[in-house]
Amino acid sequence: MAIAFLFPGQGSQQPNMLHDLPPHPAVEKTLEEASEVLKEDILQWDSQEALQSTVAVQVSLFVAGVAVARALEQEGVLPDMVAGHSVGAFGAAVIAKSLTFREAVSLVKLRGELMERAYPNDYGMGVIVGMEERQLNRLVANCFTDENPIYLTNRNAPRQITVSGSVRGIEKLLMLARDEGASKAxxxxxxxxxxxxxxxxxxxxxxxxxxxxxxxxxxxxxxxNRTARPLRDGESIKEDLAFGVAYPVRWYESVCILAELGVQLLIEMPPKSVLTSLAQQVIPCRRSLSVEDNGMRAVCIVAKRIKETSGR
Incomplete structure (x- = not known):
């Protein structure tokens, strides 16, 4: 029975998320290594003030995910597959041994800098829950203007979809979505x-x-992220990491593919449990646990029992 490691993306961040990681030698070593690459203490990057920066958010999320994944591996819990949402894909690539941690730290930092520099103000993302994609397409078409462009983006679940673009345009769309019955916008x-x-x-x-x-x-x-297909060569992973930021994340399909490939347990790296909640909605017949909610010890116990059951 297979295990998948899941790595969350931007939106899951929270203050002190690096300080609150489980105490473990692998976590400490990962934080030290990140600090060496950045040439400053990574533990200065997760304060509420620091997390106003896209760069700090993305680097902190990436480092947190890899640190805990490495700790799980040292405890004997190894993934059979990996998946990361948006910037979380860099953590997935590192744990899959396609990309080194040091190279990835620098790339994630550059990614955040390029994004922040291009859109310092007045742009962002929103989420709508409880509406079908075709309904949202109609609303987007009604709200889109050259001055305030908006786009449907990540398909996280059949009725949970994000939008990206001008904050002014997104706010108008969210208001219309609420008027048409969205449970969350x-x-x-x-x-x-x-x-x-x-x-x-x-x-x-x-x-x-x-x-x-x-x-x-x-x-x-x-x-x-872009195709929701399993990749098994480095060049394809490079393309996905580079161009994924300009394409919707097909997360719903990714979770379904994991189930089709035989995954019985999905383990979400810190912070929070956003991907765990989505998996429980999409594939309730599979077990999903977040390290943040359940703790390292409980996650390790469940993972090892699953492997023992499968005879591995």
Missing amino acids: ELLHVRVPSHCVLMKPISEKLRRAMETIPFQSPKVPYIA
Whole structure:
């Protein structure tokens, strides 16, 4: 029976998320390594003030995910597949052994800097729950203007979809969505218009920065953000990481693919449990646990029992 590691993306951040990681030698070593690459203490990056920066958010999320995944591996819990939502995909690539941690720290930092520099103000993301995609397409078409562009982006669940673009345009769309019966329609804690065509120049710059970085074939399948397909070669993972920021994350399909490939347990890295909640909605027949909610010890016990049951 297979186990998948899930790595959350922007929107899951919270103050002190690095300080609150489980105490473990692998976590401490990962924080030290990140600080060496950044040439400053990574524990200064997760304060409420610091997390106003897209750069700090993305680097902190990435480091938190890899740190706990490494701790789980040291405790004997190894993934059979990996998947990361948006910037979480970099953590997935590292744990799949396609990309080194040090190279990934620098790339995630660059990714955040390019995004923040391109859209310092007035852009962001929103989420709508309880409406079908076709309904939202109609609302987007009614709200879109050249001055305030908005786009449907991540498909997190059949009735949970994000939008990206101008905050003014998003706010108008959210109001209309609430009027038409959305159970939830609100702005996300994301200060850039991720996963839409506005990010295309960022993707191109990121891809150029990756040209000299070696990517290896992953040790376990990596589920792509753009296509929701398992990738098994380094070049395809490089393309997914570079261009994923300009395309919607097909998370709903990714979770379904994990189930189809035999995953019985999904383990979400800190912070929070957003991906765990989504998995419980999409594939309730599979077990989903977040390290944050359940703790390292409980997650390890469940994972090892599953492996014992499967005879591995």
